[in-house]
Amino acid sequence: MTADLRQIVEGVLLVFAALFPIVNPLGGAPIFLAMTSDYAPEERASLAWRVTVNAFILLVASVATGTYVLEFFGLSVPVVQVGGGVVVSTLGWRLLQDPSAVDRPSPQAAPQRRNLAFYPLTMPLTVGPGSISVAITIGANHPDSVRSLLINVPAILIGVTLVSATVFVAYRYADRLSR
Numbered sequence: 001m002t003a004d005l006r007q008i009v010e011g012v013l014l015v016f017a018a019l020f021p022i023v024n025p026l027g028g029a030p031i032f033l034a035m036t037s038d039y040a041p042e043e044r045a046s047l048a049w050r051v052t053v054n055a056f057i058l059l060v061a062s063v064a065t066g067t068y069v070l071e072f073f074g075l076s077v078p079v080v081q082v083g084g085g086v087v088v089s090t091l092g093w094r095l096l097q098d099p100s101a102v103d104r105p106s107p108q109a110a111p112q113r114r115n116l117a118f119y120p121l122t123m124p125l126t127v128g129p130g131s132i133s134v135a136i137t138i139g140a141n142h143p144d145s146v147r148s149l150l151i152n153v154p155a156i157l158i159g160v161t162l163v164s165a166t167v168f169v170a171y172r173y174a175d176r177l178s179r
Contacts, residue, residue: 004147008155015138015159019059022088022130023163025170026177031125033174035116041175048171050117051126056164058127059135063156066136077140084133091130126167135160 032051036044070080138156143149170177 004151007151008158011152011155012159012162015156016162018134018138019131019159019163020166022134023055023126023167025126025163025167028125028167029170029174029177032121032171033178035121044174045172047117047121048168048174051121051171052164052168054118054122055126055167056160058123059131059160059163060157062127062132062135063139063160065139066132067140067142070136077137080133080136084130084137087128087133088130091128 032048036047039047066080067077070077141152143152
């Protein structure tokens, strides 16, 4: 295996290992199922696909532009890491206190159901503040050469694609996973 290919594989594994536990598609699947319990299987599959595409776009945008946004506001990556850690800890603590707290939407018309794809299913359920802060941290290492850019970009895109694929599989088959 060439050194470049090895670096790409290591980058993919790093991105996947960093994002997968925070995105937590297996933990989000029961919530997705509860929020879409009155949907037909075809509607649920379509919604799972839209959530996946939205999650992919949000994660890639966070990796690509997050550092520049932080620089614009005068924030540093360590501040975002600490803030993201506090947010994830707070959300985890709330889940420990009341794990059954899942808001179920009222029955809605089909056009209104599509709105669920972004809020609340993509943001904050799938890609929340913790995921965005991890994605910003991943994108914080600016490549210093064209060669490192050609290694980092595919690794990040493949890693985010793998995380998004797990979101799709977990949400698409949430009814089967919950059995």
